[in-house]
Amino acid sequence: DQQVKQNSPSLSVQEGRISILNCDYTNSMFDYFLWYKKYPAEGPTFLISISSIKDKNEDGRFTVFLNKSAKHLSLHIVPSQPGDSAVYFCAASGGGGSQGNLIFGKGTKLSVKP
Protein backbone atom coordinates (compact mmCIF):
# COMPACT_ATOMS: atom_id res chain seq x y z
CA ASP A 1 0.00 0.00 0.00
CA GLN A 2 1.28 3.45 -0.87
CA GLN A 3 2.63 5.43 2.05
CA VAL A 4 2.87 8.67 0.06
CA LYS A 5 -0.05 9.62 -2.13
CA GLN A 6 -0.48 12.35 -4.69
CA ASN A 7 -4.11 11.98 -5.63
CA SER A 8 -4.16 14.52 -8.44
CA PRO A 9 -2.30 13.23 -11.49
CA SER A 10 -2.50 16.63 -13.17
CA LEU A 11 -3.15 20.30 -12.47
CA SER A 12 -3.59 23.23 -14.84
CA VAL A 13 -3.08 26.80 -13.67
CA GLN A 14 -3.00 30.21 -15.34
CA GLU A 15 0.29 32.09 -15.36
CA GLY A 16 0.55 34.45 -12.41
CA ARG A 17 -1.90 32.52 -10.28
CA ILE A 18 -1.12 30.20 -7.38
CA SER A 19 -0.40 26.50 -7.92
CA ILE A 20 -1.18 24.19 -5.01
CA LEU A 21 0.13 20.65 -5.16
CA ASN A 22 -1.06 18.24 -2.51
CA CYS A 23 0.42 15.17 -0.88
CA ASP A 24 -0.90 12.81 1.80
CA TYR A 25 1.02 10.25 3.79
CA THR A 26 0.16 7.40 6.11
CA ASN A 27 3.31 6.81 8.17
CA SER A 28 3.46 9.07 11.21
CA MET A 29 7.16 8.22 11.67
CA PHE A 30 8.23 10.18 8.60
CA ASP A 31 10.49 13.01 9.74
CA TYR A 32 11.41 14.78 6.51
CA PHE A 33 9.38 15.62 3.46
CA LEU A 34 10.77 16.73 0.14
CA TRP A 35 9.46 17.98 -3.17
CA TYR A 36 11.14 17.21 -6.46
CA LYS A 37 10.49 18.64 -9.91
CA LYS A 38 10.99 16.68 -13.09
CA TYR A 39 11.13 17.89 -16.68
CA PRO A 40 10.75 15.40 -19.55
CA ALA A 41 13.94 13.52 -20.40
CA GLU A 42 15.62 14.77 -17.22
CA GLY A 43 16.05 13.34 -13.75
CA PRO A 44 14.13 14.78 -10.78
CA THR A 45 15.67 17.87 -9.19
CA PHE A 46 15.36 18.69 -5.52
CA LEU A 47 13.12 21.68 -4.90
CA ILE A 48 12.38 22.17 -1.22
CA SER A 49 12.11 20.16 1.99
CA ILE A 50 10.56 20.44 5.41
CA SER A 51 11.29 18.80 8.72
CA SER A 52 8.43 17.30 10.67
CA ILE A 53 9.13 19.72 13.51
CA LYS A 54 8.11 22.63 11.32
CA ASP A 55 4.84 23.51 9.65
CA LYS A 56 6.13 25.83 6.95
CA ASN A 57 9.23 26.35 4.86
CA GLU A 58 9.60 29.04 2.24
CA ASP A 59 12.10 29.51 -0.56
CA GLY A 60 11.34 32.28 -3.00
CA ARG A 61 8.14 31.48 -4.89
CA PHE A 62 7.92 28.02 -3.30
CA THR A 63 6.37 27.32 0.09
CA VAL A 64 5.73 23.93 1.63
CA PHE A 65 3.14 23.55 4.36
CA LEU A 66 2.95 20.55 6.67
CA ASN A 67 -0.13 19.53 8.64
CA LYS A 68 0.97 16.60 10.78
CA SER A 69 -2.39 15.98 12.37
CA ALA A 70 -3.91 15.54 8.92
CA LYS A 71 -0.79 13.81 7.54
CA HIS A 72 -0.90 16.24 4.67
CA LEU A 73 1.56 18.54 2.99
CA SER A 74 1.22 20.95 0.14
CA LEU A 75 3.51 22.88 -2.16
CA HIS A 76 2.46 26.40 -3.09
CA ILE A 77 3.98 28.13 -6.09
CA VAL A 78 3.18 31.80 -6.41
CA PRO A 79 3.18 33.38 -8.87
CA SER A 80 3.17 30.40 -11.24
CA GLN A 81 5.27 30.70 -14.38
CA PRO A 82 5.19 28.66 -17.62
CA GLY A 83 8.66 27.34 -16.75
CA ASP A 84 7.15 25.69 -13.68
CA SER A 85 5.34 23.23 -15.96
CA ALA A 86 6.74 19.85 -14.91
CA VAL A 87 5.92 16.76 -12.88
CA TYR A 88 6.18 17.35 -9.14
CA PHE A 89 6.98 14.47 -6.79
CA CYS A 90 6.39 14.45 -3.08
CA ALA A 91 8.76 12.25 -1.04
CA ALA A 92 9.18 11.31 2.60
CA SER A 93 11.93 9.81 4.69
CA GLY A 94 12.53 8.35 8.14
CA GLY A 95 9.51 6.12 8.28
CA GLY A 96 11.37 3.35 9.99
CA GLY A 97 12.39 1.94 6.69
CA SER A 98 15.72 1.43 5.06
CA GLN A 99 18.63 3.83 5.22
CA GLY A 100 18.69 6.52 2.60
CA ASN A 101 15.27 5.50 1.35
CA LEU A 102 12.93 8.16 0.12
CA ILE A 103 9.33 7.07 -0.38
CA PHE A 104 7.91 8.84 -3.41
CA GLY A 105 4.42 9.63 -4.57
CA LYS A 106 3.38 9.03 -8.19
CA GLY A 107 3.69 12.68 -9.08
CA THR A 108 1.42 15.50 -10.24
CA LYS A 109 1.87 17.02 -13.68
CA LEU A 110 1.58 20.80 -13.47
CA SER A 111 0.77 22.81 -16.57
CA VAL A 112 1.05 26.59 -16.32
CA LYS A 113 -0.77 28.31 -19.20
CA PRO A 114 0.50 31.68 -20.47
Add this chain to the structure above:
Amino acid sequence: ETGVTQTPRHLVMGMTNKKSLKCEQHLGHNAMYWYKQSAKKPLELMFVYSLEERVENNSVPSRFSPECPNSSHLFLHLHTLQPEDSALYLCASSQDLGTGINYGYTFGSGTRLTVV
Protein backbone atom coordinates in the same frame (compact mmCIF):
# COMPACT_ATOMS: atom_id res chain seq x y z
CA GLU B 1 24.43 18.87 -16.67
CA THR B 2 23.28 17.73 -13.24
CA GLY B 3 26.60 16.37 -12.03
CA VAL B 4 25.31 12.81 -12.23
CA THR B 5 25.72 11.24 -15.66
CA GLN B 6 23.98 8.08 -16.77
CA THR B 7 24.72 6.04 -19.88
CA PRO B 8 23.19 4.93 -22.06
CA ARG B 9 20.15 7.20 -22.18
CA HIS B 10 18.12 4.56 -23.98
CA LEU B 11 18.56 0.80 -24.12
CA VAL B 12 16.60 -1.92 -25.87
CA MET B 13 17.55 -5.44 -24.95
CA GLY B 14 16.29 -8.95 -25.47
CA MET B 15 15.39 -11.20 -22.58
CA THR B 16 18.53 -13.29 -23.04
CA ASN B 17 20.93 -10.36 -23.27
CA LYS B 18 23.36 -9.08 -20.68
CA LYS B 19 23.85 -5.35 -20.45
CA SER B 20 25.08 -2.80 -17.93
CA LEU B 21 23.90 0.65 -16.95
CA LYS B 22 26.53 3.13 -15.86
CA CYS B 23 26.32 6.05 -13.48
CA GLU B 24 29.07 8.55 -12.76
CA GLN B 25 29.21 11.49 -10.37
CA HIS B 26 31.92 14.05 -9.84
CA LEU B 27 30.29 15.83 -6.94
CA GLY B 28 32.43 14.22 -4.25
CA HIS B 29 29.38 12.45 -2.87
CA ASN B 30 29.73 9.35 -0.71
CA ALA B 31 26.31 7.77 -1.22
CA MET B 32 24.84 6.51 -4.48
CA TYR B 33 21.47 4.98 -5.29
CA TRP B 34 19.59 3.11 -7.99
CA TYR B 35 15.89 3.88 -8.37
CA LYS B 36 13.35 2.38 -10.77
CA GLN B 37 10.37 4.24 -12.17
CA SER B 38 7.78 2.09 -13.91
CA ALA B 39 4.84 3.55 -15.78
CA LYS B 40 2.21 4.98 -13.45
CA LYS B 41 4.15 3.92 -10.35
CA PRO B 42 6.21 5.86 -7.82
CA LEU B 43 9.98 5.79 -7.89
CA GLU B 44 11.15 2.66 -6.10
CA LEU B 45 14.51 2.35 -4.35
CA MET B 46 16.54 -0.60 -5.57
CA PHE B 47 20.02 -0.29 -4.07
CA VAL B 48 21.94 2.02 -1.79
CA TYR B 49 25.71 2.32 -1.56
CA SER B 50 27.56 4.32 1.06
CA LEU B 51 31.35 4.65 0.79
CA GLU B 52 31.29 1.86 -1.80
CA GLU B 53 29.55 -0.55 0.56
CA ARG B 54 26.07 -1.77 -0.26
CA VAL B 55 23.81 -0.81 2.64
CA GLU B 56 20.46 -1.66 1.17
CA ASN B 57 19.00 -4.16 -1.22
CA ASN B 58 15.27 -3.67 -1.42
CA SER B 59 14.21 -7.20 -2.32
CA VAL B 60 15.36 -6.74 -5.89
CA PRO B 61 15.46 -9.85 -8.11
CA SER B 62 18.91 -11.28 -8.68
CA ARG B 63 18.69 -10.53 -12.40
CA PHE B 64 19.68 -7.01 -11.30
CA SER B 65 23.23 -6.88 -9.95
CA PRO B 66 24.78 -3.62 -8.74
CA GLU B 67 28.46 -2.80 -8.57
CA CYS B 68 30.21 0.17 -7.00
CA PRO B 69 33.94 0.00 -7.83
CA ASN B 70 34.64 3.44 -6.34
CA SER B 71 32.76 6.35 -4.89
CA SER B 72 32.32 8.02 -8.29
CA HIS B 73 30.91 5.09 -10.25
CA LEU B 74 27.91 2.85 -9.94
CA PHE B 75 26.82 0.12 -12.31
CA LEU B 76 23.68 -1.93 -12.68
CA HIS B 77 24.30 -5.22 -14.46
CA LEU B 78 21.27 -6.70 -16.16
CA HIS B 79 20.73 -10.28 -17.30
CA THR B 80 17.76 -12.38 -18.36
CA LEU B 81 15.33 -9.53 -17.79
CA GLN B 82 11.59 -9.71 -18.32
CA PRO B 83 9.41 -7.32 -20.33
CA GLU B 84 7.93 -6.04 -17.04
CA ASP B 85 11.41 -4.77 -16.13
CA SER B 86 11.02 -2.11 -18.79
CA ALA B 87 11.23 1.20 -16.93
CA LEU B 88 13.25 4.34 -16.33
CA TYR B 89 16.27 3.55 -14.16
CA LEU B 90 17.54 6.53 -12.23
CA CYS B 91 20.84 6.90 -10.46
CA ALA B 92 21.23 9.44 -7.65
CA SER B 93 23.90 10.58 -5.25
CA SER B 94 24.12 12.52 -2.01
CA GLN B 95 26.92 13.78 0.20
CA ASP B 96 26.14 11.11 2.76
CA LEU B 97 23.12 8.93 3.61
CA GLY B 98 21.86 11.45 6.12
CA THR B 99 22.08 14.46 3.83
CA GLY B 100 20.33 12.45 1.14
CA ILE B 101 17.18 11.80 3.08
CA ASN B 102 17.01 15.26 4.59
CA TYR B 103 18.17 17.55 1.83
CA GLY B 104 17.58 15.60 -1.31
CA TYR B 105 19.55 13.70 -3.87
CA THR B 106 21.11 14.73 -7.13
CA PHE B 107 19.58 12.56 -9.81
CA GLY B 108 20.89 11.64 -13.22
CA SER B 109 18.67 11.84 -16.30
CA GLY B 110 18.03 8.13 -16.27
CA THR B 111 18.26 5.21 -18.66
CA ARG B 112 15.04 4.32 -20.45
CA LEU B 113 15.15 0.53 -20.66
CA THR B 114 12.93 -1.53 -22.92
CA VAL B 115 13.02 -5.31 -22.67
CA VAL B 116 11.68 -7.11 -25.72
